[in-house]
């Protein structure tokens with residue numbers, strides 16, 4: 001199993017380019033199932049989760065052809081097997097995003113129920129209830145969701161909780177339903193907007209994406225389209241946090257600064273000097289870091305996917321930071337590892353109280369999930385001595401060549417096999 005070795009203390013300097021967004025790419029890859037015509041995607045990140053999604057689509061009968069490293073043509077002219085098997089779903093929960101498109105296009109789908117995962121229980125009841133509201137018959141057997149329907153019918157559905165992939169699944173299903181679907185209490189995340197842009201390029205009629213209320217007027221069929229995946233705001237935020245933590249002058253290019261306001265504000269409050277234009281965020285740090293409190297919440301509030309990275313920074317800030325996780329029940333597993341590096345963190349329920357210490361010390365640590373891995377990389381960059389991070393397959397799911405990008409900025413980081 002690969003590991004990352006990080007020698008702390010090297011300041012970061014230079015430019016780094018952001019890749020396409022994992023959490024936009026995954027639903028958009030599934031959107032290819034909605035049409036018999038080709039969907040061309042550019043700015044597709046090279047990630048293990050993207051490869052897993054391609055495998056899932058190809059097992060169903062869709063064809064994919066890489067044009068170059070970051071562009072792909074998907075062709076789901078024939079769907080032979082509207083099935084997402086447990087073996088793939090257990091490695092990537094986002095496989096649930098195939099449910100809505102398969103049902104809408106094929107009138108049937110069999111998708112394994114994802115189990116709980118490292119960061120929380122993560123049920124999919126909202127996906128299922130929303131499809132039932134649109135006329136689907138759904139039963140559960142042997143750990144699978146079995147869904148059938150004649151043409152889905154537009155419906156009004158009010159989400160009980162704000163769910164990103166739930167919103168995306170129902171939005172995709174509704175594009176081919178008869179009549180109008182109204183999704184209330186929908187997720188506002190920019191990835192939902194990116195999916196809506198792609199669906200509209202395919203001939204769908206989606207309005208309101210990015211707000212509480214999304215309206216989808218169903219059409220008979222969707223057609224070929226080309227779409228560029230939006231830049232990854234969490235990868236961007238991770239580099240902003242790394243630059244704020246390790247210093248000293250980094251330009252993050254090809255980004256969407258407008259999708260990161262809460263993160264930029266908090267890191268500025270913590271002492272980073274942040275300047276942005278349309279597509280670049282420049283981060284400098286001349287003064288010591290200060291404590292800052294965060295509370296994760298749905299977009300546009302501070303994202304849960306940046307909580308762990310922010311905590312790495314808080315470990316060495318002056319004063320005490322209070323970090324509250326409100327989205328997932330179990331997203332504090334990086335705390336134990338940060339403590340092994342000398343951090344002073346107390347956890348009460350879903351709140352971490354982080355008392356800044358002068359410095360962290362390098363240690364052998366274990367990555368437990370994707371963003372926890374990014375947190376440990378940042379901790380390694382600022383720690384005295386060597387940090388070895390084990391189980392970095394989590395990192396490879398969602399960050400494209402992170403060690404190469406950080407090395408180019410001057411970090412002393414390498415992968416060992």
Ligand code: EPU
Pocket residue numbers: 023024026094120121122123124125126127161162163164165166191303304305327328329370371398
């Ligand atoms: N929830 C329910 N019922 C549902 C769906 C969700 O109770 O049917 C709850 C969840 O248990 C959770 C909350 O609602 O407490 C929010 O979960 P959500 O459904 O929004 O999460 P998700 O769609 O499964 C996406 C991202 C995650 C990101 C979350 C929150 C993708 C592929 N994944 O997950 O990304 O943390 O939204 O923003 O878009 C990551 O990239 O590291 C990652 C975990």
